[in-house]
Amino acid sequence: MTAPLPSVRAKRARPAPRPAAFPSRARRLKEQRILEAAEPVFAEAGFGGASMQAIAERAGLPKANLHYYFGTKQALYRALLARNLDLWLDAFDHIVPERDPADALAAYVRDKMRASWERPLASKVFANEVIHGAVEIGGYLSTKLRQKVDEKVAVIDGWAAAGKIAPVDARHLFFTLWAATQTYADFDVQVCAVLDRRHLTKADLARATDHLVAFVLRGCGLTPPAACPPRTA
Amino acid sequence: MTAPLPSVRAKRARPAPRPAAFPSRARRLKEQRILEAAEPVFAEAGFGGASMQAIAERAGLPKANLHYYFGTKQALYRALLARNLDLWLDAFDHIVPERDPADALAAYVRDKMRASWERPLASKVFANEVIHGAVEIGGYLSTKLRQKVDEKVAVIDGWAAAGKIAPVDARHLFFTLWAATQTYADFDVQVCAVLDRRHLTKADLARATDHLVAFVLRGCGLTPPAACPPRTA
DNA sequence: CCGAGACCTGACCGATTGGTCAAAACATTT
DNA sequence: AAATGTTTTGACCAATCGGTCAGGTCTCGG
Numbered sequence: 001m002t003a004p005l006p007s008v009r010a011k012r013a014r015p016a017p018r019p020a021a022f023p024s025r026a027r028r029l030k031e032q033r034i035l036e037a038a039e040p041v042f043a044e045a046g047f048g049g050a051s052m053q054a055i056a057e058r059a060g061l062p063k064a065n066l067h068y069y070f071g072t073k074q075a076l077y078r079a080l081l082a083r084n085l086d087l088w089l090d091a092f093d094h095i096v097p098e099r100d101p102a103d104a105l106a107a108y109v110r111d112k113m114r115a116s117w118e119r120p121l122a123s124k125v126f127a128n129e130v131i132h133g134a135v136e137i138g139g140y141l142s143t144k145l146r147q148k149v150d151e152k153v154a155v156i157d158g159w160a161a162a163g164k165i166a167p168v169d170a171r172h173l174f175f176t177l178w179a180a181t182q183t184y185a186d187f188d189v190q191v192c193a194v195l196d197r198r199h200l201t202k203a204d205l206a207r208a209t210d211h212l213v214a215f216v217l218r219g220c221g222l223t224p225p226a227a228c229p230p231r232t233a
Numbered sequence: 234m235t236a237p238l239p240s241v242r243a244k245r246a247r248p249a250p251r252p253a254a255f256p257s258r259a260r261r262l263k264e265q266r267i268l269e270a271a272e273p274v275f276a277e278a279g280f281g282g283a284s285m286q287a288i289a290e291r292a293g294l295p296k297a298n299l300h301y302y303f304g305t306k307q308a309l310y311r312a313l314l315a316r317n318l319d320l321w322l323d324a325f326d327h328i329v330p331e332r333d334p335a336d337a338l339a340a341y342v343r344d345k346m347r348a349s350w351e352r353p354l355a356s357k358v359f360a361n362e363v364i365h366g367a368v369e370i371g372g373y374l375s376t377k378l379r380q381k382v383d384e385k386v387a388v389i390d391g392w393a394a395a396g397k398i399a400p401v402d403a404r405h406l407f408f409t410l411w412a413a414t415q416t417y418a419d420f421d422v423q424v425c426a427v428l429d430r431r432h433l434t435k436a437d438l439a440r441a442t443d444h445l446v447a448f449v450l451r452g453c454g455l456t457p458p459a460a461c462p463p464r465t466a
Numbered sequence: 467c468c469g470a471g472a473c474c475t476g477a478c479c480g481a482t483t484g485g486t487c488a489a490a491a492c493a494t495t496t
Numbered sequence: 497a498a499a500t501g502t503t504t505t506g507a508c509c510a511a512t513c514g515g516t517c518a519g520g521t522c523t524c525g526g
Binding site: 024027030061062063064065068069 | 502503504505506507
Binding site: 044049172184189210 | 378
């Protein structure tokens with residue numbers, strides 16, 4: 001790979017087709033439109049299986065136009081990932097020392113389940129990227145994500161030290177929570193097959209959420225907040 | 234797509250290059266070798282991103298040879314999936330009515346964790362297939378897998394009715410168990426990043442297993458078998 | 467030793483891939 | 497209206513894709 005390439009002139013060092021400096025409003029809107037078309041394609045086919053042509057068709061634009069805005073397929077893919085990364089960390093905000101552990105964990109699980117319902121494609125793109133080695137976002141995982149996890153692990157360890165929660169392995173607890181919640185987005189067709197559904201409904205996800213909240217709280221040695229609190233943040 | 238295709242003669246109805254009737258021992262060995270080369274390629278790149286050339290190189294064979302044995306890329310992919318499907322169901326054997334629920338669930342989790350350690354690539358190929366819609370194995374999911382799950386859900390419901398286990402939603406419990414165990418195979422690089430490891434070690438997986446067993450048993454309202462039973466099947 | 471069928475593979479095919487480019491269209495400001 | 501910069505796109509490119517095939521080699525029963 002990356003063979004000598006007998007091409008007459010070396011690949012130009014990016015002719016800088018886009019200003020980048022001042023992304024006008026119209027420009028950002030169009031970029032957004034392309035990203036929205038790219039999401040389902042990358043989610044359904046993976047990076048390797050997705051084609052710029054397919055994305056272009058879904059966006060209703062000529063292929064060359066995508067290259068005008070994003071340069072390369074990889075850059076478009078990266079932009080799509082970047083758009084969703086921070087969204088990933090938001091749920092962590094529930095995990096703070098002063099909050100009641102049961103409340104905090106229940107809210108965390110509900111937030112992640114809501115994300116699986118509202119943005120399943122983003123989750124699939126992310127899952128794909130990680131499964132295939134996280135080539136593009138490896139740096140993010142081992143810096144920003146790890147820091148955030150370390151911080152929240154300390155909170156949970158604090159709860160455990162205060163006897164407010166069973167002494168779980170906080171890091172592995174997070175792995176379990178991520179996996180258990182995202183499975184409803186990433187592996188939806190498997191869930192559908194087992195539940196004998198054509199599509200997952202909001203009611204299915206609500207039931208899954210109730211199961212998970214109760215299961216996780218018990219797993220952490222916490223009493224589920226009486227019977228079943230129907231809603232509330 | 235599937236345009237008229239002005240090709241002179243229609244695609245031949247598979248010239249049947251392989252006998253299929255009597256797969257000789259030598260033949261099966263070679264097929265196995267090709268499948269083994271295909272596994273990491275499909276796992277790392279997905280179906281769309283994998284190329285027959287890449288698989289051929291990994292197997293140390295000319296590309297045409299792969300086509301001699303498997304005909305098409307899709308057939309090779311299907312064969313690879315089929316090889317691992319039944320392996321998938323084995324762990325279910327622990328879930329039987331007469332067994333102690335805590336024992337059975339612990340054994341189930343340990344089995345699935347062992348699979349994540351021993352055959353992570355198989356898990357990744359499977360995960361990929363499901364994420365991208367389970368086009369090839371959709372039938373399997375909604376028949377064999379669903380039946381098996383229904384059967385085991387009945388066992389767990391039986392335990393619950395007998396008061397031997399908390400009244401969990403058995404089907405969603407399985408989703409949680411699958412997700413929580415397979416995450417160590419499918420999302421290993423994410424786990425690595427957070428744990429600050431280059432590779433996951435057997436010790437890492439052992440710790441993860443202990444966490445999960447304890448967490449799951451508590452989650453089902455069962456007492457973890459005293460402190461920490463170090464091994465035993 | 468021979469023939470027949472399984473096995474093997476270099477060369478090749480049309481289609482598709484990501485990406486380029488020059489010229490046209492459009493928008494702004496002067 | 498002229499000038500300047502941005503956006504748009506059809507046509508095109510080399511590379512690679514999955515797949516085919518003719519003709520070679522190998523194996524083995526007779």
